[in-house]
Amino acid sequence: MATAAKLFLGIWMAAATVGAFLYLPPAQGFMDPDMARILAFHLPNAMVVMIAAVASGVFAWRYLARGRNLLDDSKSMVAAALATLFCLLTTVTGMVFAHVQWGAAWNWDPKQTCIFVLLLIYTAYFVLRAGIDDPDRRAAVSAVYFLFASVMTPMLGYLIPKYLAPLSLHPKQASLSPEYHTVVWSFTAGLIGIYAWLQNIGVRLERVRLTLDAREAEDE
C-alpha cells in the first residue's frame, strides 16, 4: 500500500470518527438514543469479520486446489487472525451497546450467543494449528477446517440471528436516519482499508518466516 493511500486512510478514519460523534443525530427507537452512535463502530466491524473470513476461506481453497503453496496457507492464517480480531472488536462494541441499551453487557441474546460460538470456532482453528508440527499437514488440515469456518461465519453472523430475530433484544424496526447510513458505510470502507493493510503486513512477515524456515532447512 502506497504511503499516500495510508495517509488518506488515516484522514478518512479520523473524519469518520468525527462524523460518528458530531454529525450523527440521536437515533430514535433506542433506550439511550444518544449512545446508539456506537452502532457506527459496531456494524462495520461485523462486516469486516465476514470479509476476512471469506478471504481466509478463499486462500484455504487456493491452498488445497492450486499446488499446496505454503504462502496460501499463511495468507489464510493471517486473514483468519484478522477475522478473530475484528470479531473480538464486534463483541466488545456490542457489549458496550448492550450495557447502555439493555442494562447488562451480556444477555445471551441470539446474536451474542452466535458470535460467542463464532469466536470459539476461530479459537479452535488456532489451537488446531498449534497442535500439528508438520507444516504441510498443518496447512492441509487448517485449510479444510477454515473452509468450514468461513461457511459458518455468514450462518452464525447473519442467517441464524435473522431466523431467531423474534427472540432477540436487538432492535427489529430501529429507524436509523440517513446520516447513520453515511457514517456506517464510511467507517466500513475505512475498516476494509485497515484490514487490507494489516493483511499485507501479516503476509509480508509470514513470507519472511517461510524464507527463514527454508534457509534453516537448507543449512541442516
Place this chain on the structure above:
Amino acid sequence: MNPLLPLLIVALLVWAGIFAFLMRVDRQSRELERRLEATAGGGQRRRDLDGGESL
C-alpha cells in the same frame, strides 16, 4: 460545549496511536524483508514462495 467532545478527542487520540503503530510495523516489516532479500538467494526464494505471483 458539546458533551461528546471529550469522548471524540479520546477516540481521535486512540486512532492516532493505532495509526502510528501500524505505520511503524509496516516500515519495520518492509525493512526486514529488504534485509532478507539483500542476503544471498532471498529474492529468488521470495519468487519461489509467491509461485510467480504478486500479492
